[in-house]
Amino acid sequence: MKQNRVLEQTMQTDIQRILKGDQLAGARLIRLLEEGDPDGMAGLKAIFARTGRAFILGITGPPGSGKSSLVGHMITECRRRDLKVGVVAVDPSSSLTGGAFLGDRLRMRQHTEDAGVFIRSMATRGHLGGLSTTTREVALVLDAMGYDVVMIETVGVGQDEVEIAEFAHTTIVVSLPGTGDDIQALKAGLLEIGDVYIVNKGDRPGADDEVARLQGMLEMGKRPEASWIAPVLKTVAVKGEGISKVVDACWNHRQHLLDRGLFQKHTNQQTIRLFQRLVMDLAADKIFKCNRESTAYQTLLKNLKDRKIDPVTAAENLVKNMKVKI
Amino acid sequence: MKQNRVLEQTMQTDIQRILKGDQLAGARLIRLLEEGDPDGMAGLKAIFARTGRAFILGITGPPGSGKSSLVGHMITECRRRDLKVGVVAVDPSSSLTGGAFLGDRLRMRQHTEDAGVFIRSMATRGHLGGLSTTTREVALVLDAMGYDVVMIETVGVGQDEVEIAEFAHTTIVVSLPGTGDDIQALKAGLLEIGDVYIVNKGDRPGADDEVARLQGMLEMGKRPEASWIAPVLKTVAVKGEGISKVVDACWNHRQHLLDRGLFQKHTNQQTIRLFQRLVMDLAADKIFKCNRESTAYQTLLKNLKDRKIDPVTAAENLVKNMKVKI
Numbered sequence: 001m002k003q004n005r006v007l008e009q010t011m012q013t014d015i016q017r018i019l020k021g022d023q024l025a026g027a028r029l030i031r032l033l034e035e036g037d038p039d040g041m042a043g044l045k046a047i048f049a050r051t052g053r054a055f056i057l058g059i060t061g062p063p064g065s066g067k068s069s070l071v072g073h074m075i076t077e078c079r080r081r082d083l084k085v086g087v088v089a090v091d092p093s094s095s096l097t098g099g100a101f102l103g104d105r106l107r108m109r110q111h112t113e114d115a116g117v118f119i120r121s122m123a124t125r126g127h128l129g130g131l132s133t134t135t136r137e138v139a140l141v142l143d144a145m146g147y148d149v150v151m152i153e154t155v156g157v158g159q160d161e162v163e164i165a166e167f168a169h170t171t172i173v174v175s176l177p178g179t180g181d182d183i184q185a186l187k188a189g190l191l192e193i194g195d196v197y198i199v200n201k202g203d204r205p206g207a208d209d210e211v212a213r214l215q216g217m218l219e220m221g222k223r224p225e226a227s228w229i230a231p232v233l234k235t236v237a238v239k240g241e242g243i244s245k246v247v248d249a250c251w252n253h254r255q256h257l258l259d260r261g262l263f264q265k266h267t268n269q270q271t272i273r274l275f276q277r278l279v280m281d282l283a284a285d286k287i288f289k290c291n292r293e294s295t296a297y298q299t300l301l302k303n304l305k306d307r308k309i310d311p312v313t314a315a316e317n318l319v320k321n322m323k324v325k326i
Numbered sequence: 327m328k329q330n331r332v333l334e335q336t337m338q339t340d341i342q343r344i345l346k347g348d349q350l351a352g353a354r355l356i357r358l359l360e361e362g363d364p365d366g367m368a369g370l371k372a373i374f375a376r377t378g379r380a381f382i383l384g385i386t387g388p389p390g391s392g393k394s395s396l397v398g399h400m401i402t403e404c405r406r407r408d409l410k411v412g413v414v415a416v417d418p419s420s421s422l423t424g425g426a427f428l429g430d431r432l433r434m435r436q437h438t439e440d441a442g443v444f445i446r447s448m449a450t451r452g453h454l455g456g457l458s459t460t461t462r463e464v465a466l467v468l469d470a471m472g473y474d475v476v477m478i479e480t481v482g483v484g485q486d487e488v489e490i491a492e493f494a495h496t497t498i499v500v501s502l503p504g505t506g507d508d509i510q511a512l513k514a515g516l517l518e519i520g521d522v523y524i525v526n527k528g529d530r531p532g533a534d535d536e537v538a539r540l541q542g543m544l545e546m547g548k549r550p551e552a553s554w555i556a557p558v559l560k561t562v563a564v565k566g567e568g569i570s571k572v573v574d575a576c577w578n579h580r581q582h583l584l585d586r587g588l589f590q591k592h593t594n595q596q597t598i599r600l601f602q603r604l605v606m607d608l609a610a611d612k613i614f615k616c617n618r619e620s621t622a623y624q625t626l627l628k629n630l631k632d633r634k635i636d637p638v639t640a641a642e643n644l645v646k647n648m649k650v651k652i
Contacts, residue, residue: 041638048636268631275630276614278641283609287650288602296652304601305594310374312367315604323649324613326622 011039015046021084021146023118030120033137044137047144052267054086054143055254058168059153061190065174066200069237071153075111076240077247078149086142086150087119088135118142136167136274165193166273169266170253172196172246175214177206191217194230196249202234202242228256287318337365341372347410347472349444356446359463370463373470378593380412380469381580384494385479387516391500392526395563397479401437402566403573404475412468412476413445414461444468462493462600491519492599495592496579498522498572501540503532517543520556522575528560528568554582613644 017025029047032040059067059074071087078085111117120138135152142150154164165171173194197218199210214232222229231249235242257263291297300318303309343351355373358366385393385400397413404411437443446464461478468476480490491497499520523544525536540558548555557575561568583589617623626644629635 045636045638048638049633052633271630271633271637272627275637275640276610278637279613279644280606280610282641282645283613283648283650284602284606286645286648287605287609290650291652294652300652301598304597307375307378307597310371311597311601311604312371312374314601315608318605318652319608319612321649321652322609322612323647324609324616326617326620326626326644326647 011042011046015043018043018047018141018145019050021115023115023145026118026141026145027120029141030138033134033141034122040137044140047141051140051143052271054139054147054150055170055250056139056168056270057149057151057250058164058171059151059174060164060171060193061174061198061200062176065176066237067153067174070172070174070198070200070235070243070246071151072111073237073240073243074151074247075117077243079111079114079116081247083148084116084146085118086139086145086147087117088138088142088150088152089119089121090135090152090154118145118147133277136270136277139167140274162193167270169257169263170195170250172198172250174198174200175210176201177204177210191221195228195253196246197230197232198242198246199232199234200237203236203239207234227260228253287322291318337368337372341369344369344373344467344471345376347441349441349471352444352467352471353446355467356464359460359467360448366463370466373467377466377469378597380465380473380476381496381576382465382494382596383475383477383576384490384497385477385500386490386497386519387500387524387526388502391502392563393479393500396498396500396524396526396561396569396572397477398437399563399566399569400477400573401443403569405437405440405442407573409474410442410472411444412465412471412473413443414464414468414476414478415445415447416461416478416480444471444473459603462596462603465493466600488519493596495583495589496521496576498524498576500524500526501536502527503530503536517547521554521579522572523556523558524568524572525558525560526563529562529565533560553586554579613648617644 014022014025014028018029029040029043032043034040059071061067068089071089075085075087111119120142122135122138139150139152152164152168171194173190173196175190175197177199191214197214199207199214201207211232211234218230218232233242233245233249235246237243254263257266297318300309300314304311304314340348340351340354344355355366355369358369360366385397387393394415397415401411401413437445446468448461448464465476465478478490478494497520499516499522501516501523503525517540523540525533525540527533537558537560544556544558559568559571559575561572563569580589583592623644626635626640630637630640
């Protein structure tokens with residue numbers, strides 16, 4: 001009991017610190033959320049009212065396209081504009097190597113002395129990339145800490161890109177003057193999700209062709225009702241070239257959303273999404289925990305293994321008797 | 327009413343055809359499942375008792391590693407061994423391009439005249455790669471159709487690899503004599519999930535180094551209790567070189583699982599997984615549909631948007647009163 005009160009006081013103090021932008025306190029709450037600790041949820045409750053202000057910026061593209069360099073220079077540019085920047089880097093991680101070891105990430109280190117920058121590398125344990133389920137929660141913490149921009153960098157090409165595009169206000173898609181059928185197909189997929197396109201390593205031969213190609217494909221796929229025309233910009237991220245225009249383009253898109261009431265609408269949708277995901281998590285917990293001990297449930301599982309009942313009928317039976325109305 | 331009976335009869339006829347391996351009937355059921363049609367679920371119920379026999383083989387690796395060529399030649403090798411082969415190719419798709427257009431896939435066309443081969447390209451609509459949620463169901467259909475091996479090829483590097491490794495009995499990880507920090511990090515992640523490793527394009531310089539490197543990393547990360555030592559094989563997929571050894575390695579792994587009762591255990595786990603996912607799908611449907619019209623729920627959503635309540639508390643309130651016990 002006494003220990004609980006001490007813990008509660010620590011949490012209270014931490015919440016105050018987080019709302020003032022304290023990075024250690026912020027990191028502690030993020031760790032609790034990543035670990036699925038109930039205190040993490042308590043923390044989220046406490047900070048939520050102070051969120052909804054940050055501009056969520058997704059940066060995505062295939063491996064090796066130079067996203068980390070780009071993010072590093074974008075941080076510098078945002079700082080020049082007096083914007084506080086939080087970064088969530090969703091890394092491929094490995095239980096063997098004990099986490100990401102991307103060389104590029106080193107380039108972000110220059111920012112670690114700056115109180116206006118907070119970089120969090122999310123080791124999505126046991127997963128190869130993929131937007132961690134807690135990315136939304138972590139972004140809320142950075143939001144509450146007062147960061148004007150929250151950048152979310154995803155490595156990899158897969159489901160996570162779609163998720164990041166859904167979650168971010170503005171999505172930057174990075175590509176390269178490119179090769180290979182597979183890569184081209186992936187690029188085609190990426191054409192659905194970007195608000196700003198970047199051809200990085202723009203000093204390589206073929207960069208201008210790539211810009212033209214992307215513009216052509218975007219033009220071809222444009223919906224008649226679309227009011228935003230996604231720009232295609234050329235950068236040389238390692239040299240910091242073209243970065244200012246990228247930040248401008250993001251801010252233009254943000255303004256575009258604000259002018260049409262879409263910024264707030266998007267933020268609201270993300271709140272509802274998070275709520276719905278939490279409902280499903282809690283419901284799953286309740287459904288499987290509640291029934292785990294029951295003979296009826298154990299019989300059901302046994303019949304499934306023996307193929308005496310099929311999974312569809314089994315699921316229907318389980319859900320049929322649930323009372324879910326609030 | 328009459329129409330329902332006609333439909334039901336069609337379905338009955340289709341089920342009989344599917345169980346005899348009819349490809350058109352199989353394709354129809356797969357389409358229903360992909361479209362989330364209730365008839366798809368009815369079909370799944372009808373075939374389930376006849377599943378659980380197929381050897382599920384996952385093939386994964388980064389874009390451009392030559393997976394499709396490899397799969398094409400593996401099909402040929404399996405046919406030589408008189409095995410019937412079903413393939414699910416999970417493609418990046420695009421609403422712009424209307425689906426995958428990977429050149430490599432053309433090489434699989436030679437098999438389309440062969441009744442012992444059934445290739446299904448899953449256009450994961452609106453997603454960039456990523457294991458479609460219906461992949462498990464589609465694999466069950468191929469299983470019921472009598473295919474001895476069901477190969478699931480995933481393009482992309484992300485969450486889907488972990489999912490495929492979880493789902494497949496045996497997972498082949500394909501890599502290349504390689505370059506780039508990002509790619510290396512991804513490879514490190516892939517070291518957790520493979521049962522058989524392939525260095526494709528093995529005639530390129532550095533292929534032997536790559537094999538040695540992979541073997542070293544696998545050796546380093548090996549758990550003491552592990553009884554399977556994942557082999558690292560060199561192939562030149564476009565020329566069909568080394569394919570026979572790959573198929574041998576997969577069959578060795580299958581035998582390894584069978585000898586230890588792990589094959590059946592794995593199949594059972596996958597059934598339970600599918601059941602649990604269906605429970606969650608049905609529960610989500612019920613929870614959100616049941617409450618959509620209610621004033622209490624609408625007030626909850628409004629309060630969320632106004633940030634008067636946080637998503638954690640809102641979710642807790644909703645789930646608290648649910649009755650879920652069977």
